[in-house]
Amino acid sequence: MLGWVDTLLQGVLLGGLYSLYATGLSVIFGIMRLVNLAHGDLIVLGAFLMLAASAVGVPIVFAFAVVVPLMFVVGYALQSVLLNRTLGRNILPPLLITFGLSIIVQNGLLEMFSADTRRLNVGTLESASVPLDGGIAVGLMPLICLVSAVAVIVLLNGVFYRTALGRAFRATSDDVEIAQLMGINNKSIYAMTMGIALAVCAIAGFFLGARANFDPSIGPARLLYAFEAVIIGGLGSLWGTLAGGIVVGLAQTIGAHIDPEWQILSGHVAFLIVLVIRPRGLFPRAVD
Protein backbone atom coordinates (compact mmCIF):
# COMPACT_ATOMS: atom_id res chain seq x y z
CA MET A 1 0.00 0.00 0.00
CA LEU A 2 2.73 2.38 1.03
CA GLY A 3 4.62 1.40 -2.09
CA TRP A 4 1.69 2.59 -4.21
CA VAL A 5 1.45 5.91 -2.39
CA ASP A 6 5.14 6.39 -3.05
CA THR A 7 4.71 5.44 -6.70
CA LEU A 8 1.90 7.94 -7.22
CA LEU A 9 3.90 10.67 -5.49
CA GLN A 10 6.96 10.02 -7.63
CA GLY A 11 4.74 9.95 -10.72
CA VAL A 12 3.39 13.41 -9.99
CA LEU A 13 6.93 14.69 -9.43
CA LEU A 14 8.11 13.17 -12.70
CA GLY A 15 5.10 14.81 -14.33
CA GLY A 16 6.51 18.16 -13.23
CA LEU A 17 9.57 17.52 -15.37
CA TYR A 18 7.48 16.39 -18.33
CA SER A 19 5.28 19.44 -18.16
CA LEU A 20 8.39 21.62 -18.20
CA TYR A 21 9.38 19.78 -21.39
CA ALA A 22 5.93 20.41 -22.78
CA THR A 23 5.26 24.03 -21.80
CA GLY A 24 7.48 25.54 -24.50
CA LEU A 25 5.98 23.26 -27.13
CA SER A 26 2.49 24.21 -25.99
CA VAL A 27 3.25 27.95 -26.20
CA ILE A 28 4.76 27.65 -29.69
CA PHE A 29 1.89 25.61 -31.01
CA GLY A 30 -0.73 27.78 -29.31
CA ILE A 31 0.53 31.04 -30.78
CA MET A 32 2.09 30.06 -34.10
CA ARG A 33 0.47 26.69 -34.92
CA LEU A 34 4.05 25.57 -35.41
CA VAL A 35 5.19 22.08 -34.44
CA ASN A 36 8.82 22.29 -33.41
CA LEU A 37 10.43 18.91 -34.00
CA ALA A 38 13.73 20.18 -32.57
CA HIS A 39 12.12 20.93 -29.20
CA GLY A 40 13.59 17.92 -27.41
CA ASP A 41 17.06 18.56 -28.79
CA LEU A 42 16.85 22.19 -27.72
CA ILE A 43 16.12 20.99 -24.16
CA VAL A 44 19.24 18.83 -24.36
CA LEU A 45 21.13 21.83 -25.79
CA GLY A 46 20.06 23.81 -22.71
CA ALA A 47 21.43 21.05 -20.46
CA PHE A 48 24.75 20.97 -22.34
CA LEU A 49 25.11 24.75 -22.21
CA MET A 50 24.76 24.59 -18.42
CA LEU A 51 27.24 21.73 -18.34
CA ALA A 52 29.71 23.80 -20.39
CA ALA A 53 29.26 26.80 -18.11
CA SER A 54 29.80 24.74 -14.96
CA ALA A 55 32.81 23.03 -16.58
CA VAL A 56 34.62 26.36 -16.76
CA GLY A 57 33.97 26.83 -13.06
CA VAL A 58 30.78 28.88 -13.04
CA PRO A 59 28.53 27.87 -10.10
CA ILE A 60 25.42 26.07 -11.38
CA VAL A 61 23.09 28.79 -10.13
CA PHE A 62 24.90 31.39 -12.23
CA ALA A 63 25.07 29.02 -15.19
CA PHE A 64 21.28 28.76 -14.93
CA ALA A 65 20.96 32.55 -14.75
CA VAL A 66 23.09 32.96 -17.88
CA VAL A 67 21.79 30.09 -20.01
CA VAL A 68 18.06 30.84 -19.61
CA PRO A 69 18.29 34.39 -21.06
CA LEU A 70 20.83 33.17 -23.62
CA MET A 71 18.37 30.57 -24.87
CA PHE A 72 15.73 33.33 -25.12
CA VAL A 73 18.07 35.21 -27.45
CA VAL A 74 18.80 32.04 -29.45
CA GLY A 75 15.06 31.42 -29.84
CA TYR A 76 14.38 35.02 -30.85
CA ALA A 77 17.12 34.89 -33.48
CA LEU A 78 16.12 31.43 -34.72
CA GLN A 79 12.57 32.61 -35.32
CA SER A 80 13.35 35.97 -36.90
CA VAL A 81 16.23 34.80 -39.09
CA LEU A 82 14.97 31.38 -40.10
CA LEU A 83 11.50 30.23 -39.15
CA ASN A 84 9.58 33.45 -39.89
CA ARG A 85 10.56 33.03 -43.54
CA THR A 86 8.89 29.64 -43.70
CA LEU A 87 5.55 30.56 -42.15
CA GLY A 88 2.60 30.59 -44.48
CA ARG A 89 -0.41 28.61 -45.39
CA ASN A 90 1.60 25.45 -45.91
CA ILE A 91 2.60 23.79 -42.62
CA LEU A 92 5.17 21.50 -44.23
CA PRO A 93 8.16 23.90 -44.69
CA PRO A 94 8.48 24.87 -40.98
CA LEU A 95 8.07 21.20 -40.05
CA LEU A 96 10.94 20.21 -42.34
CA ILE A 97 13.13 23.06 -41.13
CA THR A 98 12.71 22.07 -37.48
CA PHE A 99 13.31 18.42 -38.41
CA GLY A 100 16.60 19.46 -40.02
CA LEU A 101 17.40 21.63 -37.02
CA SER A 102 16.90 18.63 -34.75
CA ILE A 103 19.53 16.67 -36.70
CA ILE A 104 21.93 19.62 -36.72
CA VAL A 105 21.62 20.19 -32.95
CA GLN A 106 22.09 16.49 -32.17
CA ASN A 107 25.17 16.17 -34.35
CA GLY A 108 26.59 19.49 -33.26
CA LEU A 109 26.34 18.36 -29.63
CA LEU A 110 27.87 15.01 -30.50
CA GLU A 111 30.78 16.76 -32.21
CA MET A 112 31.44 19.10 -29.31
CA PHE A 113 30.63 16.99 -26.27
CA SER A 114 31.02 13.40 -27.58
CA ALA A 115 28.48 10.66 -26.96
CA ASP A 116 29.43 10.33 -23.28
CA THR A 117 26.65 10.31 -20.76
CA ARG A 118 26.74 13.41 -18.56
CA ARG A 119 24.97 14.91 -15.61
CA LEU A 120 24.87 18.32 -14.01
CA ASN A 121 26.52 18.55 -10.64
CA VAL A 122 24.14 20.27 -8.25
CA GLY A 123 26.05 19.34 -5.09
CA THR A 124 24.23 18.12 -2.00
CA LEU A 125 20.89 19.04 -3.56
CA GLU A 126 21.27 15.95 -5.73
CA SER A 127 20.44 13.53 -2.95
CA ALA A 128 18.64 15.78 -0.46
CA SER A 129 15.15 14.69 0.44
CA VAL A 130 12.21 15.62 2.57
CA PRO A 131 11.03 12.73 4.79
CA LEU A 132 7.27 12.22 4.97
CA ASP A 133 5.16 10.09 7.32
CA GLY A 134 5.39 6.35 6.94
CA GLY A 135 8.92 6.15 5.65
CA ILE A 136 8.28 7.83 2.31
CA ALA A 137 10.79 10.48 1.26
CA VAL A 138 10.40 13.09 -1.43
CA GLY A 139 13.52 14.15 -3.33
CA LEU A 140 14.16 17.84 -2.95
CA MET A 141 15.29 18.26 -6.56
CA PRO A 142 12.15 16.66 -8.09
CA LEU A 143 10.07 18.79 -5.72
CA ILE A 144 11.84 21.97 -6.86
CA CYS A 145 11.27 20.82 -10.45
CA LEU A 146 7.52 20.46 -9.95
CA VAL A 147 7.31 23.80 -8.15
CA SER A 148 9.27 25.39 -11.01
CA ALA A 149 6.90 23.90 -13.58
CA VAL A 150 3.95 25.44 -11.72
CA ALA A 151 5.80 28.74 -11.32
CA VAL A 152 6.62 28.91 -15.05
CA ILE A 153 2.96 28.34 -15.91
CA VAL A 154 1.74 30.93 -13.39
CA LEU A 155 4.23 33.43 -14.79
CA LEU A 156 3.37 32.75 -18.44
CA ASN A 157 -0.37 32.88 -17.75
CA GLY A 158 0.22 36.17 -15.95
CA VAL A 159 1.93 37.57 -19.03
CA PHE A 160 -0.65 36.19 -21.46
CA TYR A 161 -3.77 37.15 -19.52
CA ARG A 162 -2.82 40.29 -17.60
CA THR A 163 -0.62 42.40 -19.88
CA ALA A 164 -1.07 44.36 -23.11
CA LEU A 165 1.70 42.28 -24.67
CA GLY A 166 -0.12 39.11 -23.65
CA ARG A 167 -3.31 40.36 -25.33
CA ALA A 168 -1.23 40.89 -28.48
CA PHE A 169 0.02 37.30 -28.24
CA ARG A 170 -3.51 35.93 -27.93
CA ALA A 171 -4.87 38.21 -30.66
CA THR A 172 -2.11 37.03 -33.01
CA SER A 173 -2.98 33.44 -32.15
CA ASP A 174 -6.68 34.06 -32.93
CA ASP A 175 -6.35 35.93 -36.22
CA VAL A 176 -2.94 36.99 -37.44
CA GLU A 177 -4.23 39.17 -40.30
CA ILE A 178 -6.51 41.27 -38.12
CA ALA A 179 -3.84 41.44 -35.39
CA GLN A 180 -1.63 43.34 -37.85
CA LEU A 181 -4.46 45.85 -38.35
CA MET A 182 -4.20 46.55 -34.60
CA GLY A 183 -0.56 47.58 -34.99
CA ILE A 184 0.83 44.24 -33.88
CA ASN A 185 3.99 43.12 -35.65
CA ASN A 186 3.24 39.40 -35.87
CA LYS A 187 6.81 38.46 -36.74
CA SER A 188 8.18 40.08 -33.61
CA ILE A 189 5.45 38.36 -31.58
CA TYR A 190 6.54 35.05 -33.11
CA ALA A 191 10.19 35.75 -32.34
CA MET A 192 9.31 36.50 -28.70
CA THR A 193 7.22 33.32 -28.57
CA MET A 194 10.17 31.21 -29.69
CA GLY A 195 12.40 33.08 -27.25
CA ILE A 196 10.05 32.29 -24.37
CA ALA A 197 9.80 28.65 -25.47
CA LEU A 198 13.57 28.21 -25.56
CA ALA A 199 14.01 29.94 -22.20
CA VAL A 200 11.61 27.32 -20.79
CA CYS A 201 13.62 24.65 -22.68
CA ALA A 202 16.70 25.83 -20.79
CA ILE A 203 14.89 25.52 -17.46
CA ALA A 204 13.71 22.05 -18.48
CA GLY A 205 17.26 21.20 -19.57
CA PHE A 206 18.56 22.14 -16.14
CA PHE A 207 16.18 19.77 -14.36
CA LEU A 208 16.80 17.07 -16.96
CA GLY A 209 20.52 17.25 -16.25
CA ALA A 210 20.14 17.58 -12.50
CA ARG A 211 17.74 14.65 -12.14
CA ALA A 212 19.11 12.16 -14.61
CA ASN A 213 21.83 11.42 -17.13
CA PHE A 214 21.81 12.90 -20.58
CA ASP A 215 23.67 12.58 -23.86
CA PRO A 216 23.18 14.20 -27.29
CA SER A 217 20.82 11.49 -28.55
CA ILE A 218 18.00 11.71 -26.01
CA GLY A 219 16.20 14.76 -27.45
CA PRO A 220 13.61 13.00 -29.64
CA ALA A 221 12.30 10.93 -26.71
CA ARG A 222 11.86 14.15 -24.64
CA LEU A 223 9.98 15.64 -27.60
CA LEU A 224 7.68 12.63 -27.60
CA TYR A 225 6.86 12.97 -23.89
CA ALA A 226 6.33 16.70 -24.36
CA PHE A 227 4.07 16.09 -27.31
CA GLU A 228 2.00 13.56 -25.42
CA ALA A 229 1.66 15.94 -22.47
CA VAL A 230 0.46 18.77 -24.72
CA ILE A 231 -2.09 16.60 -26.52
CA ILE A 232 -3.37 14.96 -23.33
CA GLY A 233 -3.78 18.36 -21.71
CA GLY A 234 -5.59 19.87 -24.68
CA LEU A 235 -4.20 22.47 -27.06
CA GLY A 236 -4.01 26.04 -25.87
CA SER A 237 -4.17 25.51 -22.12
CA LEU A 238 -0.98 25.61 -20.06
CA TRP A 239 -2.68 24.14 -16.98
CA GLY A 240 -3.85 21.36 -19.27
CA THR A 241 -0.24 20.84 -20.29
CA LEU A 242 0.74 20.50 -16.62
CA ALA A 243 -2.02 17.94 -16.14
CA GLY A 244 -0.88 16.16 -19.30
CA GLY A 245 2.68 15.97 -18.03
CA ILE A 246 1.48 14.53 -14.74
CA VAL A 247 -0.67 11.93 -16.54
CA VAL A 248 2.37 10.75 -18.54
CA GLY A 249 4.57 10.80 -15.42
CA LEU A 250 2.02 8.86 -13.36
CA ALA A 251 1.46 6.30 -16.10
CA GLN A 252 5.20 5.70 -16.42
CA THR A 253 5.85 5.24 -12.69
CA ILE A 254 2.76 3.04 -12.28
CA GLY A 255 3.92 0.95 -15.22
CA ALA A 256 7.40 0.70 -13.76
CA HIS A 257 5.98 -0.28 -10.38
CA ILE A 258 4.20 -3.25 -11.93
CA ASP A 259 7.16 -4.24 -14.08
CA PRO A 260 10.18 -1.99 -14.83
CA GLU A 261 10.02 -3.01 -18.49
CA TRP A 262 6.63 -1.37 -18.81
CA GLN A 263 7.68 2.14 -17.82
CA ILE A 264 7.96 3.85 -21.21
CA LEU A 265 5.26 1.78 -22.84
CA SER A 266 2.63 2.61 -20.21
CA GLY A 267 3.20 6.35 -20.79
CA HIS A 268 2.39 5.87 -24.47
CA VAL A 269 -0.58 3.63 -23.68
CA ALA A 270 -2.01 6.29 -21.34
CA PHE A 271 -1.63 8.80 -24.16
CA LEU A 272 -3.53 6.57 -26.58
CA ILE A 273 -6.29 5.92 -24.04
CA VAL A 274 -6.81 9.64 -23.48
CA LEU A 275 -6.80 10.19 -27.23
CA VAL A 276 -9.54 7.59 -27.68
CA ILE A 277 -11.73 8.85 -24.83
CA ARG A 278 -11.12 12.61 -25.18
CA PRO A 279 -9.71 13.28 -28.66
CA ARG A 280 -9.38 17.02 -27.93
CA GLY A 281 -7.55 16.44 -24.66
CA LEU A 282 -8.59 16.93 -21.05
CA PHE A 283 -8.80 20.73 -21.00
CA PRO A 284 -9.05 22.01 -24.58
CA ARG A 285 -9.18 25.74 -25.13
CA ALA A 286 -8.13 26.35 -28.72
CA VAL A 287 -10.91 25.96 -31.26
CA ASP A 288 -8.73 24.54 -34.01
Added chain:
Amino acid sequence: MALLETHELTAFYGDFQALYGITFVLNEGETVAVIGANGAGKSTFLKAVAGLLPRPPSAVRLDGRDIGALPAFEIVKLGLALVPEGRRLFSSLSVEENLLVGAYGRHLEGPWSLTAVYRLFPMLRERRHAPSTALSGGQQQMVAIGRSLMSNPRILLCDELSLGLAPIIIRDIYAALADIKTRGTSVVLVEQDLAHAMSVADRAYCLQEGRVSLTGRPRELTRDAIHAAYFGL
Protein backbone atom coordinates in the same frame (compact mmCIF):
# COMPACT_ATOMS: atom_id res chain seq x y z
CA MET B 1 -3.70 67.96 -50.48
CA ALA B 2 -5.85 64.87 -50.21
CA LEU B 3 -5.76 62.95 -46.94
CA LEU B 4 -5.68 59.60 -48.70
CA GLU B 5 -5.14 58.90 -52.35
CA THR B 6 -4.43 55.92 -54.51
CA HIS B 7 -2.94 56.18 -57.95
CA GLU B 8 -3.28 53.29 -60.40
CA LEU B 9 -3.54 50.86 -57.48
CA THR B 10 -3.27 47.24 -58.55
CA ALA B 11 -3.61 44.12 -56.41
CA PHE B 12 -3.24 40.41 -57.00
CA TYR B 13 -4.22 37.18 -55.28
CA GLY B 14 -1.42 34.97 -56.54
CA ASP B 15 -1.73 35.06 -60.33
CA PHE B 16 -5.23 36.46 -60.25
CA GLN B 17 -5.40 40.22 -60.71
CA ALA B 18 -8.20 41.71 -58.61
CA LEU B 19 -7.61 45.46 -59.09
CA TYR B 20 -6.66 47.09 -62.40
CA GLY B 21 -5.48 50.55 -61.48
CA ILE B 22 -7.79 52.26 -59.00
CA THR B 23 -7.34 56.00 -58.68
CA PHE B 24 -9.13 57.32 -55.64
CA VAL B 25 -9.16 60.40 -53.41
CA LEU B 26 -10.43 60.95 -49.86
CA ASN B 27 -10.30 64.49 -48.50
CA GLU B 28 -10.17 65.47 -44.84
CA GLY B 29 -13.62 65.22 -43.25
CA GLU B 30 -15.20 63.44 -46.17
CA THR B 31 -17.24 60.26 -46.25
CA VAL B 32 -16.73 58.36 -49.45
CA ALA B 33 -18.71 55.29 -50.44
CA VAL B 34 -17.26 52.50 -52.53
CA ILE B 35 -20.03 50.47 -54.10
CA GLY B 36 -20.23 47.68 -56.61
CA ALA B 37 -21.42 44.14 -57.17
CA ASN B 38 -19.99 41.04 -55.50
CA GLY B 39 -16.44 40.42 -56.63
CA ALA B 40 -15.96 43.93 -58.00
CA GLY B 41 -12.89 44.41 -55.82
CA LYS B 42 -14.26 46.59 -53.00
CA SER B 43 -12.86 44.59 -50.10
CA THR B 44 -9.62 43.99 -51.99
CA PHE B 45 -9.30 47.75 -52.42
CA LEU B 46 -9.63 48.34 -48.67
CA LYS B 47 -7.18 45.53 -47.86
CA ALA B 48 -4.64 46.89 -50.32
CA VAL B 49 -4.94 50.39 -48.84
CA ALA B 50 -4.59 49.05 -45.27
CA GLY B 51 -1.48 47.09 -46.19
CA LEU B 52 -2.81 43.54 -46.02
CA LEU B 53 -2.04 42.87 -49.67
CA PRO B 54 1.16 43.63 -51.61
CA ARG B 55 0.81 46.70 -53.81
CA PRO B 56 3.05 49.08 -55.80
CA PRO B 57 5.06 51.20 -53.29
CA SER B 58 3.89 54.58 -54.54
CA ALA B 59 0.31 53.61 -55.35
CA VAL B 60 -1.04 54.62 -51.92
CA ARG B 61 -0.39 57.98 -50.26
CA LEU B 62 -1.44 59.15 -46.83
CA ASP B 63 -1.02 62.88 -46.29
CA GLY B 64 1.25 63.01 -49.32
CA ARG B 65 3.49 60.26 -48.01
CA ASP B 66 3.90 56.99 -49.90
CA ILE B 67 2.71 54.15 -47.69
CA GLY B 68 2.56 51.41 -50.32
CA ALA B 69 5.69 49.72 -49.00
CA LEU B 70 4.68 49.78 -45.33
CA PRO B 71 3.28 46.72 -43.57
CA ALA B 72 -0.22 46.93 -42.10
CA PHE B 73 1.01 47.26 -38.51
CA GLU B 74 2.91 50.44 -39.42
CA ILE B 75 0.05 51.96 -41.40
CA VAL B 76 -2.36 51.82 -38.47
CA LYS B 77 0.11 53.93 -36.46
CA LEU B 78 -0.20 56.65 -39.12
CA GLY B 79 -3.93 56.86 -38.47
CA LEU B 80 -5.61 54.48 -40.87
CA ALA B 81 -7.84 51.77 -39.40
CA LEU B 82 -9.90 49.07 -41.10
CA VAL B 83 -13.12 47.55 -39.77
CA PRO B 84 -12.92 44.19 -41.53
CA GLU B 85 -15.72 42.43 -43.33
CA GLY B 86 -17.49 39.92 -41.10
CA ARG B 87 -16.27 41.65 -37.89
CA ARG B 88 -13.49 39.12 -37.22
CA LEU B 89 -13.27 39.71 -33.48
CA PHE B 90 -10.56 37.92 -31.53
CA SER B 91 -12.52 34.92 -30.33
CA SER B 92 -10.47 34.09 -27.23
CA LEU B 93 -10.56 37.69 -26.00
CA SER B 94 -13.37 39.31 -24.03
CA VAL B 95 -15.22 42.35 -25.38
CA GLU B 96 -13.06 44.74 -23.38
CA GLU B 97 -9.85 42.94 -24.37
CA ASN B 98 -10.84 43.23 -28.01
CA LEU B 99 -11.22 46.97 -27.54
CA LEU B 100 -7.94 47.27 -25.62
CA VAL B 101 -5.99 45.35 -28.25
CA GLY B 102 -7.19 47.99 -30.72
CA ALA B 103 -5.08 50.51 -28.81
CA TYR B 104 -1.95 48.33 -29.02
CA GLY B 105 -0.42 50.27 -31.89
CA ARG B 106 -1.82 53.65 -30.86
CA HIS B 107 0.56 56.46 -31.71
CA LEU B 108 -1.87 59.31 -32.16
CA GLU B 109 -3.62 61.53 -29.65
CA GLY B 110 -7.35 61.73 -30.15
CA PRO B 111 -10.84 61.54 -28.73
CA TRP B 112 -11.08 57.74 -28.44
CA SER B 113 -10.64 55.70 -25.29
CA LEU B 114 -12.42 52.81 -23.61
CA THR B 115 -14.76 55.33 -21.95
CA ALA B 116 -15.50 57.10 -25.23
CA VAL B 117 -16.28 53.82 -27.00
CA TYR B 118 -18.58 52.75 -24.15
CA ARG B 119 -20.31 56.13 -24.39
CA LEU B 120 -20.84 55.56 -28.11
CA PHE B 121 -22.08 51.98 -27.61
CA PRO B 122 -23.45 51.80 -24.01
CA MET B 123 -24.55 48.21 -24.59
CA LEU B 124 -20.93 47.10 -24.75
CA ARG B 125 -20.16 48.35 -21.26
CA GLU B 126 -22.69 45.91 -19.79
CA ARG B 127 -21.17 43.05 -21.77
CA ARG B 128 -17.56 44.05 -21.40
CA HIS B 129 -16.45 40.84 -19.66
CA ALA B 130 -18.39 38.56 -21.99
CA PRO B 131 -16.46 36.52 -24.55
CA SER B 132 -16.73 38.27 -27.90
CA THR B 133 -18.33 35.17 -29.41
CA ALA B 134 -21.30 35.47 -27.03
CA LEU B 135 -22.52 38.73 -28.58
CA SER B 136 -25.20 39.25 -31.23
CA GLY B 137 -24.10 40.21 -34.73
CA GLY B 138 -24.93 43.87 -34.17
CA GLN B 139 -23.02 43.99 -30.90
CA GLN B 140 -20.06 42.30 -32.55
CA GLN B 141 -20.09 44.96 -35.24
CA MET B 142 -20.05 47.62 -32.51
CA VAL B 143 -17.00 45.96 -30.94
CA ALA B 144 -15.30 45.79 -34.34
CA ILE B 145 -15.90 49.51 -34.90
CA GLY B 146 -14.85 50.40 -31.36
CA ARG B 147 -11.72 48.29 -31.67
CA SER B 148 -10.68 50.21 -34.78
CA LEU B 149 -11.45 53.55 -33.14
CA MET B 150 -9.14 52.76 -30.23
CA SER B 151 -6.12 53.62 -32.40
CA ASN B 152 -7.53 57.15 -32.86
CA PRO B 153 -7.65 56.85 -36.64
CA ARG B 154 -7.87 59.85 -38.94
CA ILE B 155 -9.31 57.55 -41.58
CA LEU B 156 -11.73 54.72 -40.87
CA LEU B 157 -12.22 52.13 -43.61
CA CYS B 158 -15.47 50.22 -43.08
CA ASP B 159 -16.09 46.97 -44.95
CA GLU B 160 -19.75 45.95 -45.17
CA LEU B 161 -20.97 47.30 -41.84
CA SER B 162 -24.54 46.26 -42.55
CA LEU B 163 -23.80 42.69 -43.64
CA GLY B 164 -26.19 40.24 -42.03
CA LEU B 165 -27.69 42.76 -39.60
CA ALA B 166 -31.34 43.62 -38.91
CA PRO B 167 -32.51 47.00 -40.32
CA ILE B 168 -33.00 48.45 -36.85
CA ILE B 169 -29.41 47.57 -35.90
CA ILE B 170 -28.09 48.99 -39.17
CA ARG B 171 -29.79 52.27 -38.26
CA ASP B 172 -28.01 52.34 -34.89
CA ILE B 173 -24.65 51.56 -36.50
CA TYR B 174 -25.06 54.37 -39.02
CA ALA B 175 -26.13 56.77 -36.29
CA ALA B 176 -22.88 55.93 -34.49
CA LEU B 177 -20.96 56.48 -37.70
CA ALA B 178 -22.38 60.00 -37.95
CA ASP B 179 -21.18 60.58 -34.38
CA ILE B 180 -17.72 59.30 -35.27
CA LYS B 181 -17.48 61.68 -38.23
CA THR B 182 -18.27 64.70 -36.09
CA ARG B 183 -15.13 63.95 -34.10
CA GLY B 184 -12.97 64.48 -37.12
CA THR B 185 -12.59 61.03 -38.64
CA SER B 186 -12.83 60.68 -42.41
CA VAL B 187 -14.62 57.56 -43.57
CA VAL B 188 -14.43 55.18 -46.53
CA LEU B 189 -17.51 53.03 -46.67
CA VAL B 190 -17.72 49.82 -48.66
CA GLU B 191 -21.32 48.69 -48.90
CA GLN B 192 -23.63 46.36 -50.75
CA ASP B 193 -26.54 48.28 -49.26
CA LEU B 194 -26.68 51.03 -51.85
CA ALA B 195 -29.39 53.16 -50.23
CA HIS B 196 -27.54 53.43 -46.93
CA ALA B 197 -24.19 54.11 -48.50
CA MET B 198 -25.55 56.83 -50.73
CA SER B 199 -27.49 58.50 -47.92
CA VAL B 200 -24.37 59.20 -45.86
CA ALA B 201 -21.69 59.61 -48.53
CA ASP B 202 -20.32 62.91 -49.83
CA ARG B 203 -18.99 61.15 -52.91
CA ALA B 204 -19.11 57.63 -54.29
CA TYR B 205 -16.97 55.38 -56.43
CA CYS B 206 -18.49 52.43 -58.19
CA LEU B 207 -16.19 49.51 -58.93
CA GLN B 208 -16.72 46.92 -61.58
CA GLU B 209 -14.34 44.04 -62.17
CA GLY B 210 -11.44 45.82 -60.51
CA ARG B 211 -11.86 49.16 -62.22
CA VAL B 212 -13.64 52.42 -61.32
CA SER B 213 -16.74 52.46 -63.51
CA LEU B 214 -18.41 55.58 -62.12
CA THR B 215 -17.67 58.35 -59.66
CA GLY B 216 -19.53 61.42 -58.43
CA ARG B 217 -21.74 62.95 -55.76
CA PRO B 218 -24.71 60.74 -54.83
CA ARG B 219 -27.36 63.25 -55.80
CA GLU B 220 -25.75 63.83 -59.19
CA LEU B 221 -25.72 60.14 -60.02
CA THR B 222 -28.86 58.87 -61.68
CA ARG B 223 -30.31 55.49 -60.92
CA ASP B 224 -29.67 54.34 -64.46
CA ALA B 225 -26.04 55.45 -64.40
CA ILE B 226 -25.44 53.55 -61.15
CA HIS B 227 -27.23 50.53 -62.53
CA ALA B 228 -25.04 50.56 -65.62
CA ALA B 229 -21.86 51.04 -63.58
CA TYR B 230 -22.84 48.24 -61.23
CA PHE B 231 -23.46 45.54 -63.75
CA GLY B 232 -21.75 46.89 -66.85
CA LEU B 233 -24.95 46.70 -68.87
